[in-house]
Amino acid sequence: MDAFAHMRPYCEEEVPDALQLMLGALDWNAVLSPFIGTDATKSLLHAMGNITSVSDFQDLVSKTFIEKVLDKTASEVTFSFPESFDSCGALFISNHRDIVLDPSLINLALLSLGAETTEIGIGSNLLQTPWVEALVRLNKSFVVKRGGSLRDQLASSAEVAAYVRHVIGVESSSVWLAHKEGRAKDGDDRTSPALIRMLMSGEDAGAWNALRVHPVTLSYEWDPCDAMKVKELLVSEANDGIYEKEPGEDERSMKQGLFGWKGGIHVAIGNPVVWEEGKEEGRPHNWLAELIDKRLHAAIRIWPSHHWAAKQLAEMDSKMTEDWPSIWEPEMITDKSSKQCERRVEEVQLALQNTPFTAEEIHRKWCEIAVRPLLNLQELENSQAFI
Numbered sequence: 001m002d003a004f005a006h007m008r009p010y011c012e013e014e015v016p017d018a019l020q021l022m023l024g025a026l027d028w029n030a031v032l033s034p035f036i037g038t039d040a041t042k043s044l045l046h047a048m049g050n051i052t053s054v055s056d057f058q059d060l061v062s063k064t065f066i067e068k069v070l071d072k073t074a075s076e077v078t079f080s081f082p083e084s085f086d087s088c089g090a091l092f093i094s095n096h097r098d099i100v101l102d103p104s105l106i107n108l109a110l111l112s113l114g115a116e117t118t119e120i121g122i123g124s125n126l127l128q129t130p131w132v133e134a135l136v137r138l139n140k141s142f143v144v145k146r147g148g149s150l151r152d153q154l155a156s157s158a159e160v161a162a163y164v165r166h167v168i169g170v171e172s173s174s175v176w177l178a179h180k181e182g183r184a185k186d187g188d189d190r191t192s193p194a195l196i197r198m199l200m201s202g203e204d205a206g207a208w209n210a211l212r213v214h215p216v217t218l219s220y221e222w223d224p225c226d227a228m229k230v231k232e233l234l235v236s237e238a239n240d241g242i243y244e245k246e247p248g249e250d251e252r253s254m255k256q257g258l259f260g261w262k263g264g265i266h267v268a269i270g271n272p273v274v275w276e277e278g279k280e281e282g283r284p285h286n287w288l289a290e291l292i293d294k295r296l297h298a299a300i301r302i303w304p305s306h307h308w309a310a311k312q313l314a315e316m317d318s319k320m321t322e323d324w325p326s327i328w329e330p331e332m333i334t335d336k337s338s339k340q341c342e343r344r345v346e347e348v349q350l351a352l353q354n355t356p357f358t359a360e361e362i363h364r365k366w367c368e369i370a371v372r373p374l375l376n377l378q379e380l381e382n383s384q385a386f387i
Helices: 014-027 028-036 038-050 054-073 101-112 130-138 149-169 195-201 207-209 226-237 248-257 284-298 304-316 319-323 333-351 359-383
Strands: 073-081 089-092 117-121 141-144 174-176 213-221 263-267
Touching: 014 038, 014 054, 014 130, 028 038, 028 054, 038 130, 038 207, 054 073, 054 101, 054 130, 054 248, 073 101, 089 130, 101 174, 101 263, 117 149, 141 149, 149 174, 149 195, 195 207, 195 284, 207 226, 207 284, 226 248, 226 333, 226 359, 263 319, 284 359, 304 333, 304 359, 333 359
Parallel strands: 073 263, 089 174, 089 213, 117 141, 117 174
Antiparallel strands: 213 263
């Protein structure tokens, strides 16, 4: 009996029905043509007729689609890897900025080395319609159940941990998981200790090390969803931390993240995080989460917009200049990059013009999000906490 049939990617005999469900749900020609062009859309839809497996779907559809999207929405995509890198039987844990692109970029990095793509963990909260679930499970994704009672959540965590260990230990394949539930809206990448505790499943250092956990740092020059994130943070602050999503907001966010401009993108895959007995400080899941964060922050690609945001915030509040000695490098802020940042902030202000927030509040919040990776990197350098 296949104990994971309800959550794993589709097997070969399930692919035809899933394809029919997905293709019949939307007018894909009308949906895709405006973004990747008529010819590319026709080629993708034609390729559907030759698909008999999940690997076919990824080779003929997913890879082509993502490359077409990046051709139009990114200025460059670069990768870096550790020495003697081997993706077989590895768990990739990355910071989380974009719902669709984060795992897709890691897959492109693996494919650039001729390695197999990774299985992708995706929350059930994003799968509100049957065709969306069909699409993601055709794309080598497995479903992580969200919500429910505490008992339901504990059962789901145990099931996910068992599935991850099966894929890595039995099938010698790789898995991707975001380092926490939900994207980092404020730009502050922090790994959830609960995720680490789930993966440990009460096991020891040997069981953890067998997962071969590689931190992956994803750096985007521009965030296509920045206006949505600024709005969410400002609303949350005005409502004592409460923010209720509007119907279809996740779908709009996925669309904007895919087709909005991202500029430069860098994917940095790090060495495995090793747990040595006696080395941990306090509870192991807390210590391991902090260690992953240090690796993520150390590998972040810093863009001119980060320095521009720091300078803007210092000008808004002189005390920040005292708290952030030399946080920005003047040579990184050129006339060109300044104009780009100014234009970006103006676009966000325009997108939020019908909200109750002032242009100054929107400007400040955008800068607070943009500066966060630079603050984390400086904090790490100041503490000499590279591990």
